[in-house]
Amino acid sequence: MTNDDDTTPSASRTIAPETAVPPVLDLTQDVAALTAAIMDIESVSGNETVLADAVEAALRSLPHLEVTRNGDSVVARTSLGRAERVILAGHLDTVPLPTTPGSRGTVPSSWEGDVLYGRGATDMKGGVAVQLAIAATVPEPVKDVTFIFYDHEEVAAAKSGLGRLVRENRDLLDADFGILLEPTNGTVEGGCNGTIRFEATTRGLAAHSARAWMGENAIHAAAPILSRLAAYEPATVDVDGLDYRESMNAVKIHGGTAGNVIPDACVVEINYRFAPDKTPEQAEAHVRELLTGFDLVRTDSSAGARPGLTAPAAASFVAAVGREPLPKYGWTDVARLGEIGIPAVNFGPGDPLLAHSDNEHVAADAIRACLASLTRWLA
């Protein structure tokens, strides 16, 4: 689960211990115990090498998989000639360790009863453990499977290991459907809204406020922008059977330089979260229509992703999970898969609201239930 924004903190890099042999991961142990073992290998963004080595070694020991390493990403594929191929993907990195003394969301992990605490408990070591368990325990899945473990998800998009695979190993990524094992509380969350930002700037003419009529007030000129945004009624759009709730908001405003000067500029930053039935270009046209007459500069744009739940593989997966799918609102890497034509959903153990918190934790049974659903679908 990325920070989804320009507010993404840069990763703090720690130095990996020099190990001739990577830690050995037993992929056949209880999947919750496997999660704990993975969490104990610190893997803050930029420091994924030791974990990637361990994952690669474990997968190479499985004769039914073809394994490719790219940087600190690992791709493993079955080649059974099935009619369909699906992706199970997850990122290896975590956000930086908590700085609050005594925090439990750190490394190594710890148990409290049946609940596992530590950095990555929610985001997303449980999902990675489920991927590895499927790889080891379902050697002849009914669909061909491409397992993707990638680096640098929690930092700037340009560093993304999945993005690098798309650029350098595009052929390894062909699939009919994708599942990203990000935390969703065990519910299928399909696609995601897109996001686009603008700066709307009004201009005036500075003057001393004692002689205001010599100037033009740029803050007053912004009144219609705020009025239109306040009156705007965001749509809810059905896309492939899921209801995507949109929103349009002023997220920042600033104007004026001094208490005795008529302001000559005011800037309103606007964020439109749009359903995945629209391209970013269509979303931009919609905002420009709403704010006709104002100077708008686009500052940011990310396409959404359709859930693709109408595809046969997706439908059978939703049936195997047995719960009503929901739309995903925050931007995730399903959008990156969507861009290369692979419909994808989020499905993983853990509460997404705990991601990145100092209190990250996940129930062992949630991880086991996720594995059971995927096994039911693929075995």
Added chain:
Amino acid sequence: MTNDDDTTPSASRTIAPETAVPPVLDLTQDVAALTAAIMDIESVSGNETVLADAVEAALRSLPHLEVTRNGDSVVARTSLGRAERVILAGHLDTVPLPTTPGSRGTVPSSWEGDVLYGRGATDMKGGVAVQLAIAATVPEPVKDVTFIFYDHEEVAAAKSGLGRLVRENRDLLDADFGILLEPTNGTVEGGCNGTIRFEATTRGLAAHSARAWMGENAIHAAAPILSRLAAYEPATVDVDGLDYRESMNAVKIHGGTAGNVIPDACVVEINYRFAPDKTPEQAEAHVRELLTGFDLVRTDSSAGARPGLTAPAAASFVAAVGREPLPKYGWTDVARLGEIGIPAVNFGPGDPLLAHSDNEHVAADAIRACLASLTRWLA
């Protein structure tokens, strides 16, 4: 001419040379030459002592005046038993010297033809020279005169020498009418508008902008504030025969913390410049009525000053000047005189728009004309 606001720069203090005897000012020379001599005594706020010493010495040499020194302020009064008493007041300090190399608005002064350049040329050494010339050359004025030369006008109001005189020598300030010799291009500018400021704060509820419906947008909530201000039609109010043009403006706005967060607060700073027919309390009530329903906190307030042009002394003064009086918009020390019940006007040589500039200058004839008007009235 004060900066009129919280944006007033603090004065840079320079060290006065140690002089056993202050520079001697010849008050009977051409008033423009006297202006240059005064300008050559550097007197940035906080550094007025040498100039105050010179002024005090020159005034003490005039037997018809009773001279009082308070800090770096000097008060000199005639006691002729006239029916009316008028104040001629001016500040001794200047804003700091220009920092631009080669600027002509500095110390010492310089002549370009008949135009005098240097710090204080406009604000307000010409006015001070006129005061001193009247003191020396009109020993038997038709009205009793109180000459006030004061320190620390160009800095925070709490430091004002005039304010200190009001507190410590109130009895010396009794008068029926006051003239502040601030630059007005030789026109009588009467009274001044008052000024009052508020912060209007709207509150919301923060949420991720991908799930905007979990929050409440405080910037959108500010839309009616801006709309009402934009639609507001400021009044022009006749006070004692002068038209005071009011204004009401948002001077600053800020809200929002990040591009992906629904803003939970937005603050609009509002400045109302109100005609001197209103008290600050009435002005406040007017703003609160306009912005009913919003959380307003008053942050600043200064009363205006009526021009008092209906008083007999004022009427005869306006007649002596022979030009149509105008309202003053910016706040000046006439308001301080107004607070203690003395109607006052601004009247002095020089263009007020040049005050504080790196290009301060004044025409010699403007200073001479000012002196001629006052002499005509008082002699």
